[in-house]
Amino acid sequence: MRRGRLRSTALVSPALLWWAGLLVLPVGLVLAYSFFQRGTYGGVVYDWTFDNYRRAFDSLYLSVLWFSLRVAVEATVISLLIGYPVALFVATRPARWRTVLLVLIILPFWTSLLIRTYAWVVLLNDQGLINRVLRGSGLVDEPVRLLYNEFAIVIGMVSTYLPLMVLPIYAALERLGPELAEASADLGANAWKRLWTVMVPLTLPGIAAGCIFVFVPTLGNFLIPDLLGGGRRQMVGNLIQGQFLKARDWPFGATLAVSLIAMLLVLVLVQSWLARRGVDGEAASRAV
């Protein structure tokens, strides 16, 4: 018994070290910094203060947060609306096609995020491809403003993070298998009803995971709002980046980062509750 425990400790220790060194320690440092003060010329003065948190509750920063949440929700909903059908399509193909399709979905990740984002600038700008086609075909006289607004930011986010929505939903659908859908069809459920009362509820954990995977990086992204938003709208990621780099105010940047992490933590708790409910539901249905 004792030897078994020793061995299991030895086996998990690399993971524990990884977790302690790359998660607990850095987050702990960020948390600690959030209680210090900025020096007059940058740097950190190690005097305890709660002032940073008082500053963070400024209506200005709350409105930046609100805008970020809106963009993240929009990107997540659109990703879900596109991602679920795509995952369903892939999951219902013959096995040899599935691999090919999955590789195609992951393929964009082989290109740098910067290049993929800049490609949108080339496509969407006033003199860009889309506007030239629109004008060339006589649909519009004046260029349509597609770039440097919320629309462009959301497009950038969706195109970047869509694979992260498709993959967990695909995994859930594949595990589900075709039998339940076939059984409900035999019992007279039409396609819509099959989807809505059988597939969606049973793949809810996959949906929740996909939503988290899209929502979290969208909320903190600062590159896409910078390039596609033209710097005219700030998201909370830009705000944090600006505090660290432009204002050289590490303590306040740390405070904003801690606030963001706290919010995301709540979200992950909701997701894990949903996932657990899914597992319980599966167990319950099996018991029946």
Added chain:
Amino acid sequence: MKHLKPTRFVALAAITVIAVVVAVVTGSATAKTSGTTLTISNWDAYTPKDLIPKFEKATGIKVKLAKHTTNEDIMGKLEAQNGGGYDIVFVSGPFAESLKKRGWAAKLDPKQIPNRKNLYPAASRLAYDLGNKYSMPYTWGTTGLCWRSDLTKTPTSWNDLLKPSADLKGKTTMLATDRWLMLPALKVLGYSINTVNPAQLQKAAALLKETKKTLLAYDDTTFYSKLVSGEARLVEAWDGWCNYGIGENPKIKFKIPKEGSDVFVDTMVVLEKSKNKEAAHKFLDWVLRADSGKAVTELVLYKTPNAVAMARVRKSLGKQYPNLLIPPKLLLTFETERDLGKAQPLWSRTVSGIVG
């Protein structure tokens, strides 16, 4: 050696020793720094191509050139390494001031930089570092309006950018970095570009918030390509960067608005933590040589505060890029950016309030 007589051996040994001593004594001036490696960080595409190879050849000092994209970028890197990691960094005036006040900049020894005599006298009267005690100026310039003369009329005032005419709406950009984002409004209102007065900052912010609705984007890096493509017709620009647009389309022009502007100075700072200060001084002195300064202006298209170098710049270049001819006298009627110190959080909140 076996057949050598003892006396001849002694004689040979003595000659060898003398030769070595002579070589060491005469060579020490260059030998001490020769073979050392300097780590230098400059803005990307801001160093003339042959400047460093020539320096390495003449002095035997090796240079490792790192690149940064903005002042903020290199300051962040220094912050993370507690003021170390480089021997020399290129930063703008207020950042040199900040490095000095943090104790990260080394006090320069003027005796080791004889070529500072090439500088305009005015270049040592810049407020961020009076007397060039901690920094040597590399380039300088001003901020103004850069526009497509075939697509819009000649602007005269910052208001042409801040309150654009109907045909320019959605076709203008402003610089994204705090200091220059605020500058046009501060100049129009007649305030100092270094103001820390909350009421003045608020008034400028109110004006800029209205302007934001008319902007295509805030842009620090690609504004000139937006002019070239025609996406933008009038942009706020550093004069040197406007030149990159002029190089591609001669219909692009540059002008300092009637309300005036700033004089920004990009400087070289030796870090206190550098272990190669003597070699670093040699590099500063090398950059201040007349032909180095000439290369900087001809290849990077920025003015340098080096009077001897400017006198040697190809005359035709001034015709193509008229802003290279802006006289130092005019430049120095403008204020230069200072470190904001305690007011930095107020400034960054003000700017967040505009773009947020």
